[in-house]
Amino acid sequence: AQSVTQLGSHVSVSEGALVLLRCNYSSSVPPYLFWYVQYPNQGLQLLLKYTSAATLVKGINGFEAEFKKSETSFHLTKPSAHMSDAAEYFCAVSPQGGYQKVTFGTGTKLQVIP
Amino acid sequence: DTAVSQTPKYLVTQMGNDKSIKCEQNLGHDTMYWYKQDSKKFLKIMFSYNNKELIINETVPNRFSPKSPDKAHLNLHINSLELGDSAVYFCASSQDRTSGQETQYFGPGTRLLVL
Numbered sequence A: 001a002q003s004v005t006q007l008g009s010h011v012s013v014s015e016g017a018l019v020l021l022r023c024n025y026s027s028s029v030p031p032y033l034f035w036y037v038q039y040p041n042q043g044l045q046l047l048l049k050y051t052s053a054a055t056l057v058k059g060i061n062g063f064e065a066e067f068k069k070s071e072t073s074f075h076l077t078k079p080s081a082h083m084s085d086a087a088e089y090f091c092a093v094s095p096q097g098g099y100q101k102v103t104f105g106t107g108t109k110l111q112v113i114p
Numbered sequence B: 001d002t003a004v005s006q007t008p009k010y011l012v013t014q015m016g017n018d019k020s021i022k023c024e025q026n027l028g029h030d031t032m033y034w035y036k037q038d039s040k041k042f043l044k045i046m047f048s049y050n051n052k053e054l055i056i057n058e059t060v061p062n063r064f065s066p067k068s069p070d071k072a073h074l075n076l077h078i079n080s081l082e083l084g085d086s087a088v089y090f091c092a093s094s095q096d097r098t099s100g101q102e103t104q105y106f107g108p109g110t111r112l113l114v115l
Helices: none
Strands: A002-007 A010-014 A019-027 A031-038 A044-050 A056-058 A064-068 A073-078 A087-095 A108-113 B004-007 B010-013 B019-025 B031-037 B043-050 B053-057 B064-070 B073-078 B087-094 B110-114
Touching: A002 A087, A010 A019, A019 A031, A019 A087, A019 A108, A031 A064, A031 A073, A044 A056, A044 A064, A044 A073, A073 A087, B004 B087, B010 B019, B019 B031, B019 B087, B019 B110, B031 B073, B043 B064, B043 B073, B073 B087
Parallel strands: A010 A108, B010 B110
Antiparallel strands: A002 A019, A019 A073, A031 A044, A031 A087, A056 A064, A064 A073, A087 A108, B004 B019, B019 B073, B031 B043, B031 B087, B043 B053, B064 B073, B087 B110
């Protein structure tokens, strides 16, 4: 069984401020972890993913996430928010070595204030 | 070129009708999916096909029937539409189903409204 919990359905930051979106996972086997972004009226696109090669993962648009097994977390960060970062962000988990059944979190809507 | 395309983009219909949504991917992927996203943005997998074979079938009413004529296409037919079927339906594809780490590529979504 696997699940992800995203803390905070809405997060507001000022332009230029640090972005921190929280994700905790639960998995009975070693997980793969993903962050996807959804812009208004669009489909999801991959920001970054953890595939056990490195615990600190860098993605597109200046985002990065760190896999912390001891905390079962995979938080997403960006040092300086840009207006174009306003979107819905989804954390997702998939079991290693199994069928590609990805479980998504409930999403966090990021608002960037000018 | 659009990697994963869906038609129609919007679908407004009456309760009780039957409708289909089409999905095509030109990425050469082996696996395709249907997801349902509700009004609260919760995204839930419905079906997954690998090389035209059904591999994931979540607890979806049997009014929903996926069909994969070839590995580049996965269509979704819905019979006897109900108000609760109103949602955004996303098609997605990935290269492989067995590794678990594959990136999924999503279509733009079909916004279904049942009146």
